[in-house]
Amino acid sequence: MENSMKTKRYQIMINAILILVTLIIVLPFVLVFLSSLTDENVLIRNGYSFFPEKFSFYAYQYIIRQGDKILRAYGVTIIVTIVGTVLNIAMSALMAYPLSVKTLPHRRALTFFIFFTMLFNGGLVPTYLMYVNYFHIKNTLWALIIPNLLLSANNVLMIRSYFMTSIPDALFEAAKIDGAGHLRIFSVLIMPLGKPILVTMGLFSGLGYWNDWTNGLYYLSGNQGQKLFSIQNLLNQMITDIQYLASGKVAGNIGAEVAKLPATSIRMAIAFIAMLPLFIIYPFLQKYFAEGITLGAVKG
Amino acid sequence: MEKKSRLKAYRDHWPLYLMMLPGLLYLLINNYIPMAGIVIAFKKLNFAEGIFASPWAGFENFKFLFATKDAWIITRNTLLYNVAFILVNMVVGIAIAILICEIRSTKLKKLYQSAILLPFLMSMVILSYIVYALLSSENGLINNSLLSALHLEPVQWYQEPKYWPFILIFANCWKGVGYGCLIYIASLVGIDPSFYEAARLDGASKWQEIRNITLPCLVPTIITLLLLSIGRIFYSDFGLFYQVPMNSGVLFPTTNVIDTYVYRALIERGNISMSSAAGVYQSVVGFVIVMLSNWVVRKVDKDQALF
Numbered sequence: 001m002e003n004s005m006k007t008k009r010y011q012i013m014i015n016a017i018l019i020l021v022t023l024i025i026v027l028p029f030v031l032v033f034l035s036s037l038t039d040e041n042v043l044i045r046n047g048y049s050f051f052p053e054k055f056s057f058y059a060y061q062y063i064i065r066q067g068d069k070i071l072r073a074y075g076v077t078i079i080v081t082i083v084g085t086v087l088n089i090a091m092s093a094l095m096a097y098p099l100s101v102k103t104l105p106h107r108r109a110l111t112f113f114i115f116f117t118m119l120f121n122g123g124l125v126p127t128y129l130m131y132v133n134y135f136h137i138k139n140t141l142w143a144l145i146i147p148n149l150l151l152s153a154n155n156v157l158m159i160r161s162y163f164m165t166s167i168p169d170a171l172f173e174a175a176k177i178d179g180a181g182h183l184r185i186f187s188v189l190i191m192p193l194g195k196p197i198l199v200t201m202g203l204f205s206g207l208g209y210w211n212d213w214t215n216g217l218y219y220l221s222g223n224q225g226q227k228l229f230s231i232q233n234l235l236n237q238m239i240t241d242i243q244y245l246a247s248g249k250v251a252g253n254i255g256a257e258v259a260k261l262p263a264t265s266i267r268m269a270i271a272f273i274a275m276l277p278l279f280i281i282y283p284f285l286q287k288y289f290a291e292g293i294t295l296g297a298v299k300g
Numbered sequence: 301m302e303k304k305s306r307l308k309a310y311r312d313h314w315p316l317y318l319m320m321l322p323g324l325l326y327l328l329i330n331n332y333i334p335m336a337g338i339v340i341a342f343k344k345l346n347f348a349e350g351i352f353a354s355p356w357a358g359f360e361n362f363k364f365l366f367a368t369k370d371a372w373i374i375t376r377n378t379l380l381y382n383v384a385f386i387l388v389n390m391v392v393g394i395a396i397a398i399l400i401c402e403i404r405s406t407k408l409k410k411l412y413q414s415a416i417l418l419p420f421l422m423s424m425v426i427l428s429y430i431v432y433a434l435l436s437s438e439n440g441l442i443n444n445s446l447l448s449a450l451h452l453e454p455v456q457w458y459q460e461p462k463y464w465p466f467i468l469i470f471a472n473c474w475k476g477v478g479y480g481c482l483i484y485i486a487s488l489v490g491i492d493p494s495f496y497e498a499a500r501l502d503g504a505s506k507w508q509e510i511r512n513i514t515l516p517c518l519v520p521t522i523i524t525l526l527l528l529s530i531g532r533i534f535y536s537d538f539g540l541f542y543q544v545p546m547n548s549g550v551l552f553p554t555t556n557v558i559d560t561y562v563y564r565a566l567i568e569r570g571n572i573s574m575s576s577a578a579g580v581y582q583s584v585v586g587f588v589i590v591m592l593s594n595w596v597v598r599k600v601d602k603d604q605a606l607f
Contacts, residue, residue: 010506014399015408021396022415025474028430029418031441035433047444048433095323098316105309110320115607117331120587123579124562125572126337127330129351149326156323182315211423214538218567235425236543239432243458243546264439271429278421286414289421293479294486 029275036060036269043264059269070234070270077230077274080144081209088149088205089198096159097186111160114153128218141228143219148212155201158295162197163190200292203285210278231274238267338583341576361577370561374578378557381541382533384469385476390522393477397484398514413485417478424539427475431467431544458546461554468555471544472537480525487521488514523597530593534586535559558582 031048036059038052046053063070098104099111127147137143167190175185191198216233220226229237282289337351344357365371396416403409419427434441435457443454457463495513504512536557545555558578565575598605 010402011404014402018396018399018403018408018412022412025415025419028434028474031433032430043439047436047439048441049445050441091323091326094319098313098320101313101316103309104313104316105306110324113324114327117327119590120335121331121583122334122337123576123583124559125566125576125579126334126340128566129340129572130329130333130337147330149330153327182313182319186319207421211421211425213423213425213543218563232423232425235429239425239428239543239546242432243548268429268433271426275422275426282418282421283414286417289417290413290482293417293482 032268032275033272036265036272038265040263040265048268056265059263059265062263062266063269063273069229070231070273072227073229073231073234074273076141076144076228077210077232080141080212080230081206084145084148084209085202085206087145089202091149092156092159092201093191093194093198094186095156096163097190098182099156099160100163101182111157114156117153124218131219138219139222139225139228144212144215144228144230145209147215147219148208154296155204159194159197159201163194166197167193196291197295200288200295203288204292207278231270235267235271235274238270338576338580340572341580343573345572357573361573362581365574365577365581370556371578371581373553374556374558374561377554378534378536378559381465381468381536381557382529384465385472386526386529386533388469388473389477389480390525392473393480394484394515394518394522396477397481397488398510400481400485401488413482416481419475420478422475424537424543427471427540428543428546431471432546435467458548459550461551464545464551464554468540468544472540475540483521483525484518487518491517520601523601527593527597531590532586534582534589538563 027050031050034050034052035043035048037055037057038049039054039056040058042053095114099107099114101107104110131143131147132138135142135146137146171189171193172185175189180188211232213230213232213236216225216228216230217236220228220233226237340351341361342357342359343351343354344360345351346354396412400409400412400416403412432440435443437443437454437456437458440457442457447454455463457467491514495517496509499509499513536559538559541555541557542560542563545551548555558581562575562579562582565571565578569575594605594607
């Protein structure tokens, strides 16, 4: 009896700690959402707050009515995410399968060729100069897709391991006896059976594209580049502008510069709609996210 | 004979090489050509002559780099922040993982697990908005609601370098702790329950169970994660150090790391020689660290080594 009381108290205590942790994690998101729904004047007077004096849908109305730039950026993000993820997964799977075939000549050397890219890299300067001067991807949509195409060699090696360990050898043998060639085995056997790992990797690749803002920062600039801004680039630029204005480096009419910036509530609304799809898919795909993370910890 | 069978092997496998071709070409372009590009750091770059035809500068660029105060600051910041991140995220991650595993109700367990991973899915730009909402001097929640309620003077957060080590360590933990936590939970679930039953029969306290069973069982996972992060100790998350402090120049003493230095030197100042020298410094030292840490782990426990 006393023991169960003790257990109960213990459960209450650890739940209390974890509820506190959960609040620390969730409340900042709530703050962003509430700020996007706060009346602009109240925001300027009282600052961001969990208890706004007056609500307003102005920010969202503005985005729907006049947010060409914002909707355009949203479209860019969606296109880049879809195209990038499909290319990434196709290329990763096409690389992973041959590496899983034990009879492939030079298999070890090829694996090393991929693996070595995880150990050493040339860094930003040569990569930047090459893409800008020789491939001319500056201010093109490719700038948001190509430098991230194979997010990491680690993914290829993880997919290879999955093919090797989770698909029974007997199936390959049976397919070979039936006279199936490598291409056929890949499309009929590997792709369907490898679906779990490909979905998981695709999810991480998609997340990477959705959240990427560095490529836009490096390779998009000027009026031409701004047209190709993804939603993350747009958010990034807005916060950079605020800092620029605050630094006092702007000459001339500061009032006019500030007026050009979207209102505080609109900025928070854009941040919120950038997160929204992730909030929506997360409950359904959580299992895959968790799997991908635990897989990554076990070596490939 | 030997040659013939080899030819036959190639003939049998040629579709496989074809399949790999796009990926291999991509790696060649995206990863290997830039590796060759590290020669830029040893050149006196002249675009009219092209990168490879530019005259050699030897270690001149590196001499300039290490003569600046920045070289020391960015190295120190990169290393110290990474050490702090590794320790804080490990301790907090393990603590939360143990607490979550103690929860009886499966529903609550799921809820906590979902919550803890949520920030991991967000971009650094989003994190910078959240930090801004909290710390902005005009509209920030902390200055406007918290400090004023406590009758404290508002703080110009983006002008005060001394606060940033704490802000960045906290922000990094908030965003990243779920990742490690999930891995720790996965290995906690795998611990043989009979260990705990035996301990309980012996009258062990919860704390004793954690110290003598849970933590020792986590050691392999801890080592794997530690090795992975030590391998990256010379690199940092560009967004965390560039975007979250809003590229504020006053904060550079405590927010500038090698990655942000390379970027600023290249794009904002157009100083390719300094930027590439810092980049090569990072790549080479980073490579040596990965090899060393892997070598040490191989000595201790071969199964834990990455290669």
